[in-house]
Amino acid sequence: MVSGLLAQVAVNALMLASMYILMALGFALLLSIMGVLNFAHAVIYMAGGYVCYQLAAVYGINQWLSLVLSAVIVGSFGLFLERFCYRPFFGDVNRTMVMSLALIVILESTVNILVGSYVRSVPSFAPGVMRGGGVSLSVERLVTFVIGALLMLALILFMQKTKIGQQMSAISQESIGAVLQGINIYRVSAVATVIACALAAVAGSLMGAITNLNPFMGDQMLVKAIEVVILAGIGSIGGVVGSGLILGTIDSFLPLVLSGCATDALGLGIVILILLFRPQGLFGHEA
Amino acid sequence: MATRHKYDSGAFLVKVKGKPFKSAAVPVLVILLFLLPLFVKQPYYIHVFIITLLYIIVVSSLRTIALSGQVSVGHAAFMGIGAYFSGVISKELGWMPWLTIPLGGLAAMFAAVLIGYPFTRVRAIYFSMVSLFGGIAIVNIIRVAQKWTGAIGLTGIPPLSPIDIPGVISITFLGEKVSYYYFTLLLTLVCLSALYRIERCRIGMTWKSIAQSHLVASSVGINEVGSRVLSFATGCFFAGIAGASYAHYNLVLTAPTFGFLPSIFLVMYMLVGGRDRFGGPIIGTAILVMVPEFFRSLKEFTPLILGAIMVVVVFLMPQGIAGLFDQIKARHGQDRRRKVPTHAA
């Protein structure tokens, strides 16, 4: 039935959107605060999924706990990342890029070697299907969306209410006031990195339950995150949400009409058009 | 770099950033490369050299784009455009690869101009982001096109057509790795010479001006966006040539060869080798492509070895491997900088 299909696609859109947004937020934070193109985000996402799997499926820990633990573990890796991989090269575009590329290469291949071709996925968080009004929806996807949305809200609140959050916000919008207030940029970067990694880990874990885990699963998500950030524009954290929704919707609805790869072609076209007429993105301010 | 550079006004080359590489090492190296097939007989090693040379062209062209301050993280896609264009045209229309290879380069260049204009309007790291996205999108478009033909890859690409001048010379390429090797070597020398020339003349100087200060460059009349598109197009042209040559060597193409990870590797080769010197990409590519080959038995650990090399380089060699020379010179205080007088007059 059409309404049933529509409902499913809508839920899918919301779910995709929230996952894209989680990834994109973290990526955008790191980009605007540290000026780093964190390619490693792809592997963080992937690591989140694998750690969660390891905890839940292998050690038998409760999935929800595993989810939280995964976020914590991978988030702490973010501390290491910021302190030893990015901070030493603050401001040096070349070296931070090499570092970020090195990370993605090393980590993806390490996982590939260790885990390789075994097909596995994270045990479902909320198995089953919800039925009502002749419509059946995957609970899993709904739950994923809800968690994503909650985290998004949490982050927004964090950046508005807490001191560190406000500092993060100030720096990411490149306000001169931030510099003048004598904000400890290293502390802010560390916090931002931890948050970004934790968000990506959650996304990886949740998606790992819906799709299969593989060492390169982060690549596509990284591309999506970048697409969202490009659409949203420079310096606009709020715009990320809007763009994520747009993209999630497109990626959910279009495959019904066109083949999967054509969606990407469309994506390229859209990005080009946006860059042509509005280089600062849909929501960004003039660079 | 703290050293003085003597501006050589006698030569017609406008010198930027250091003296031209006057070492005797280069001609010697070239001669050795020409003599290589005499020493190395195994086809597999010849193959490695061919691939390395092709990638040297691509990475050097990536650096050409980087001269104007743009690091493209989607460069492999343009190699792919050249490869597929040349492959398809020569296969379907029956044209000689000798003709379609330059056409492949032009196709890549054309694509670069098309998406280059909106892309180059964004600067620095945003350009890298956007180019990453663009590269992947291009490869996906290729995948779509392939799906339409029902194939997984492009097969049956004609090899380089034989050169047959009766009484003078007769070269076949099909099945002859050594022929391909010499072709690739010559191609590499020609392409690198062209890139070197471009960099050293006013064109390259203009690009480097933009990279250093786009404000000042604009104020002296340089069309910033136009020049950046030109730099982007030039780099992509050579990537296309290399890609097309690869197509007629490998005879089979699959889309992942020009995707996300390969593009990342290209940037890696360039940065590890050193972005500041012309020889950087050459050294970086040579080391990072050939070293794993000699540890072929540890096939899976290749990326780990690469990663390890990268980490070492990034911590110890800020200017990459090619910059090591400059680094050591500076360390030993060999800069002969005169004290600048307090008076301008």
Place this chain on the structure above:
Amino acid sequence: MLLETKGLTKHFGGLAAVSHLDMQVNEGEVVGLIGPNGAGKTTSFNLMSGFLRPTGGTVAFDGHDITGMKPHVIAKMGIGRTFQLASLFSDFTVLENVVASFYLYPKSGFWQAFFNTPAYREKEKYILNEAGKVLQLVGLYKVKDHLAKNLPHGHQKVLGVARALAVKPKLLLLDEPIAGMTRDEIIFFLGVLEKMRSQGITILLVEHNMEIMSLCDRIIVLNFGNKIAEGSPEEVRQNEEVIQAYFGSEHAA
């Protein structure tokens, strides 16, 4: 009238950095643009040289409307400028800085340059010559092979002027050219200024330093984006509003 702005306005968000500025600069003049910090001087420069688009008003140069034109086009029309900060090709030598700036005259095509044609070689030789002359004019010839970023600050600013001269400007916009210079450097620079003026270059400069103002034919005073006074240096020095703007209302001259 070489340069004229009418109602030139620039808003940043809700703030008007420059508000309905009407000003003229005539050929051969040396005009000074002064005002306290934040008065909108550099913004005006950026509006006139194409680095910012005005929110309102027009700019006309040499009879043409140049409002909103791109900076490189305006450079071609004959306006050269210096910048307050970061105004160098820092990895180039002093000479290379100037040679690189000789982009417009004479212009070389891509293929000309690539194939190193005799025409190209001639042009480059000419440029080299001219660059040397410019450097001698500003007194930097001796350090021509030094890296630009190693120069002391005062020299760097002078290099900026040398670079601006490469576009063969009819009008030179100098943004705080002597800020940070030592006494001797300033004296030397004033001499350079004189030389440029005698070559017929019109100069519009922004400065804080009152001394350089005495060299100007005319001075325009800005405050909070508005023109509040205009006239000869003596007139301006005695103007009530100007004094208030600089020293606050408690102080009378």
